[in-house]
Amino acid sequence: MSVLACPIPFAADEFILLGHGSGGRLSAKLMEDVFLPAFRNPALERMDDQAVFNVPAGRVAMSTDTYVVKPMFFPGGNLGELAVYGTVNDLAVGGATPRYLSAGFVLEEGLSLETLKQLVNSMAAAARRCGVEIVTGDTKVVEKGSGDGVFINTTGVGFVPEGVSYSAANVRPGDRIVLNGSLGEHGITILAQREGLELGGDLRSDAAPLHEPCAAVMKAAPRLHAMRDLTRGGLSSALNEIARSARVGIEIEERAIPICDQVRGACELFGLDPLYVANEGKMITFVPEEEAQAAVAAMQANELGRQARIIGVVTERHPRMVVLRTTLGTERIVDMLAQDQLPRIC
Numbered sequence: 001m002s003v004l005a006c007p008i009p010f011a012a013d014e015f016i017l018l019g020h021g022s023g024g025r026l027s028a029k030l031m032e033d034v035f036l037p038a039f040r041n042p043a044l045e046r047m048d049d050q051a052v053f054n055v056p057a058g059r060v061a062m063s064t065d066t067y068v069v070k071p072m073f074f075p076g077g078n079l080g081e082l083a084v085y086g087t088v089n090d091l092a093v094g095g096a097t098p099r100y101l102s103a104g105f106v107l108e109e110g111l112s113l114e115t116l117k118q119l120v121n122s123m124a125a126a127a128r129r130c131g132v133e134i135v136t137g138d139t140k141v142v143e144k145g146s147g148d149g150v151f152i153n154t155t156g157v158g159f160v161p162e163g164v165s166y167s168a169a170n171v172r173p174g175d176r177i178v179l180n181g182s183l184g185e186h187g188i189t190i191l192a193q194r195e196g197l198e199l200g201g202d203l204r205s206d207a208a209p210l211h212e213p214c215a216a217v218m219k220a221a222p223r224l225h226a227m228r229d230l231t232r233g234g235l236s237s238a239l240n241e242i243a244r245s246a247r248v249g250i251e252i253e254e255r256a257i258p259i260c261d262q263v264r265g266a267c268e269l270f271g272l273d274p275l276y277v278a279n280e281g282k283m284i285t286f287v288p289e290e291e292a293q294a295a296v297a298a299m300q301a302n303e304l305g306r307q308a309r310i311i312g313v314v315t316e317r318h319p320r321m322v323v324l325r326t327t328l329g330t331e332r333i334v335d336m337l338a339q340d341q342l343p344r345i346c
Contacts, residue, residue, distance in 0.1 A: 066152070070148065086231065091158035096160045098158040101132050105137070108148065171286045176312075178310055179235070183275065186346070187234070226286040234276045252324050257311050281304060322335075
């Protein structure tokens, strides 16, 4: 004779339950115990269905992204920090001053509350570093096995100064391309964590906010045309998107592009191209030739741009294409990949 029995439920003060996403008592407790203490600010404390804040005269920039990195914690960062830095960076490279964020969480039933608290506290610290406030948000819970721990969506709002209008469409032949540092640390760090690789040295994700170097370059190069942060698809995807949008050609120099030994070695081992590997704290700027050195100096004055250098030029030749001059003196086309070399990295 079979005996019917209910499974032992998770403890509500230790793990996420479906009830935490129901809008009832457990939802309220999650807000009071986890989110509000970490993100506390006047707009959030109102506990309304929307955030109300003052907007200065001028234009508003808005960006949104969803973060699904695996593993959630890795050397140099975690999912919570990425969710803040990624959206802040998308605003900053558009010339905006990031100011407000929303945060949407999709949690899997059974997730440790301690893990959630670590992520939320990291987000709060990252927001303080960037000078932004997390003013509204939402939480949903899916059944165990239907998610992968935590997915986070952040939407950001920033304010664009008068006279600032950066866009890929502004890029012109003759512009110099300035990169702020070495490529591929984030993607290879995630790969090493997944595969249990020991790559030597102190390889860490480059996850970082770019609002300060962006502001510095804007001041140093007033005729700046465009900025772009390098995330999924790496340097190659960003350059191809800009070449196609501006209908120009782009030529880059392999010997000018910094890549650390651990990234280079891992790419050789796994057959990856570092130009396509994701970054979370790297950016490129397109500036007229006469302002290029000033842009480099402005980047190098910031800790996130010590390795900044000119890596290429915009040209009228081969429009909509990116060409790499190799260290062997040959040229090859750097096309956009059909899909990520490394999925679930940001």
